[in-house]
Amino acid sequence: MAGISICGVSKKFTGRNDAVQALENATLEIADGEFVVLVGPSGCGKSTLLNIVAGLDVADTGQVYEGNKPVKEPGRSRSVVFQDGALFPWLTAQKNVEFGLKQMGLNRKERAERAAHYLQLVHLTKFRESFLHELSGGMRQRVAIARALAMEPEVLLMDEPFSALDAQTREDLYVSLQEVWERTRKTILFVTHNVREAVVLADKVVLMGIRPGRIQTVFPIRLARPRHAEDVDVAKVAHQISMGLKESLALTRNEEYDEGWQPEGSGLLRPADSVLGDNI
Amino acid sequence: MVFFALLIACWATISKLGVWDSTLFPSPFQVVKTFWNGIADRSLLIATGASLRRLLLGYVISLVIGVPLGVLLARQKWADETIGLLVLGLQTLPSVCWLPLALLWFGLSDTAILFVVIMGAWLTITTAIRDGVRNVPPVYLRAARTMGTKPLSLYLEVLLPAALPSLLTGAKLGWSFAWRSLMAGELLFVSIGLGHQMTMGRELGDMSQVITVMGVIIALGLLTDRLIFAPFEDQIRERWGLTAK
Ligand SMILES: Nc1ncnc2c1ncn2[C@@H]1O[C@H](COP(=O)(O)OP(=O)(O)O)[C@@H](O)[C@H]1O
Ligand SMILES: [Mg+2]
Numbered sequence: 001m002a003g004i005s006i007c008g009v010s011k012k013f014t015g016r017n018d019a020v021q022a023l024e025n026a027t028l029e030i031a032d033g034e035f036v037v038l039v040g041p042s043g044c045g046k047s048t049l050l051n052i053v054a055g056l057d058v059a060d061t062g063q064v065y066e067g068n069k070p071v072k073e074p075g076r077s078r079s080v081v082f083q084d085g086a087l088f089p090w091l092t093a094q095k096n097v098e099f100g101l102k103q104m105g106l107n108r109k110e111r112a113e114r115a116a117h118y119l120q121l122v123h124l125t126k127f128r129e130s131f132l133h134e135l136s137g138g139m140r141q142r143v144a145i146a147r148a149l150a151m152e153p154e155v156l157l158m159d160e161p162f163s164a165l166d167a168q169t170r171e172d173l174y175v176s177l178q179e180v181w182e183r184t185r186k187t188i189l190f191v192t193h194n195v196r197e198a199v200v201l202a203d204k205v206v207l208m209g210i211r212p213g214r215i216q217t218v219f220p221i222r223l224a225r226p227r228h229a230e231d232v233d234v235a236k237v238a239h240q241i242s243m244g245l246k247e248s249l250a251l252t253r254n255e256e257y258d259e260g261w262q263p264e265g266s267g268l269l270r271p272a273d274s275v276l277g278d279n280i
Numbered sequence: 281m282v283f284f285a286l287l288i289a290c291w292a293t294i295s296k297l298g299v300w301d302s303t304l305f306p307s308p309f310q311v312v313k314t315f316w317n318g319i320a321d322r323s324l325l326i327a328t329g330a331s332l333r334r335l336l337l338g339y340v341i342s343l344v345i346g347v348p349l350g351v352l353l354a355r356q357k358w359a360d361e362t363i364g365l366l367v368l369g370l371q372t373l374p375s376v377c378w379l380p381l382a383l384l385w386f387g388l389s390d391t392a393i394l395f396v397v398i399m400g401a402w403l404t405i406t407t408a409i410r411d412g413v414r415n416v417p418p419v420y421l422r423a424a425r426t427m428g429t430k431p432l433s434l435y436l437e438v439l440l441p442a443a444l445p446s447l448l449t450g451a452k453l454g455w456s457f458a459w460r461s462l463m464a465g466e467l468l469f470v471s472i473g474l475g476h477q478m479t480m481g482r483e484l485g486d487m488s489q490v491i492t493v494m495g496v497i498i499a500l501g502l503l504t505d506r507l508i509f510a511p512f513e514d515q516i517r518e519r520w521g522l523t524a525k
Contacts, residue, residue, distance in 0.1 A: 056422055074426045086423035089520050090441045099437075100427030133521020151427060 002154035003066045004030040009062035011048050011235045022048040023213045033185045037202035039192055045213025050159050054080050070158040079148035081158040085140045087132055094128040118146040122176060138169035158190040171229055174200050178226045196238040197244060200227045207244050217244055306488035314488040331474040338397030339458045346402040350409025367406050375400030375461035379468060391464040400461025405454035406462020413439055444520050445516055
């Protein structure tokens with residue numbers, strides 16, 4: 001079936017006057033139907049890795065496989081949900097979901113039915129004919145998820161899809177996403193910088209370190225679902241993981257802010273609850 | 281409405297008072313009369329028809345050249361660095377400046393005017409489309425690619441609709457530039473048309489004729505704006521959520 005194997009992937013970006021090693025020898029196995037969340041500080045190469053898996057970017061070395069097929073370009077079997085949804089403002093919610101189906105060559109009726117089905121799955125049936133500006137941020141993100149699911153991909157790739165939303169909306173979407181995943185059992189690679197979000201969603205949290213971006217630690221999460229951000233167990237596990245994150249974060253700060261940066265008590269990391277990113 | 285009624289009342293009063301000679305400052309009634317005469321003997325209709333035909337033809341040709349070229353310049357660096365620079369340079373030239381060249385190439389003909397109209401419009405259209413397409417967020421294209429969009433659909437179903445607001449701006453600008461160029465061309469040499477009617481009015485000292493033609497030009501401009509561009513614009517504003525609440 002369609003698990004994802006990321007084998008020794010490296011990627012370097014060459015800018016005008018410097019080069020950034022965004023990924024260095026990243027290796028990761030995602031089993032078929034597994035929900036993997038990649039977490040790490042901003043700039044550690046999460047998006048780069050996800051884009052390479054999507055086929056939107058090309059690795060310098062190494063290879064990504066979907067099942068046993070090497071990934072060379074974007075493909076319908078891997079749908080992407082972008083941070084801001086990347087929905088098309090000139091189309092209604094329904095037509096946005098239909099867009100990819102049209103590219104697949106489905107006829108008008110099939111498109112309409114399938115789009116309606118997936119909009120129903122994310123509880124947006126009433127808003128099918130709305131344009132994007134008529135929807136809230138959370139609703140738009142649900143349209144984006146419906147659009148990705150409607151392609152009926154093997155793999156769902158999500159790049160910080162909830163990070164622009166408020167806490168309450170995010171909590172709702174955690175529930176929706178877990179529900180959708182339980183029903184469809186897609187393989188999901190989800191990227192976030194929010195540790196608690198990672199613990200709520202993941203079967204397996206993968207911690208990425210920075211510069212050069214590489215995969216540091218893998219934490220299996222065995223808590224019962226559905227999970228919520230406020231669950232005590234979630235908070236406990238998140239705390240453990242964020243200890244690991246904090247170390248690599250300290251390294252980034254030192255690198256990005258020159259000297260004098262003190263991660264403790266800076267307000268960015270609250271040691272007890274470690275809801276890094278919740279306050280953004 | 282009230283505002284315009286007052287304006288016309290003022291105009292009528294001033295011409296009644298006879299501050300200026302009535303041949304130089306005709307009353308509204310004279311202008312309306314000239315207008316009816318022009319309709320009755322069809323001279324005004326024929327002139328309007330001739331001008332509109334040139335305008336439309338020139339405009340359509342400008343769109344056909346300008347839209348694809350604008351998209352090309354936005355998408356291909358090599359084209360932008362060559363043709364793009366040329367377009368930018370030529371755009372600084374007021375379109376009447378093409379008239380001498382057009383007259384030498386095409387003689388005193390419709391083609392010469394058409395040429396001036398096209399030169400006035402396509403550069404503007406090209407530039408507006410280029411800027412519009414360039415500002416399309418790349419994430420739309422990435423999203424479309426992940427949904428297996430083929431290159432042609434990428435242009436027709438993503439890039440162009442995404443650039444629609446600027447496309448419309450380009451089309452409007454192009455239209456007004458086409459009008460201006462047309463009038464400049466028609467005023468300067470003899471060939472049936474609205475510009476020609478104005479020149480005739482001037483030569484015969486018939487001020488009301490000149491004003492009538494000016495009125496027709498304004499009316500046509502307003503009509504196209506209201507009937508053609510405005511509905512499109514409203515629709516786009518609504519979709520993009522730009523309408524004032
Ligand atoms: N297109 C690009 N050109 C140059 N540098 C880039 C590009 N994309 C990402 N980078 C750099 O690569 C690093 C990793 O970026 P990214 O994968 O976006 O991080 P994350 O998603 O974890 O925040 C960053 O230092 C970023 O500046
Ligand atoms: Mg990112």
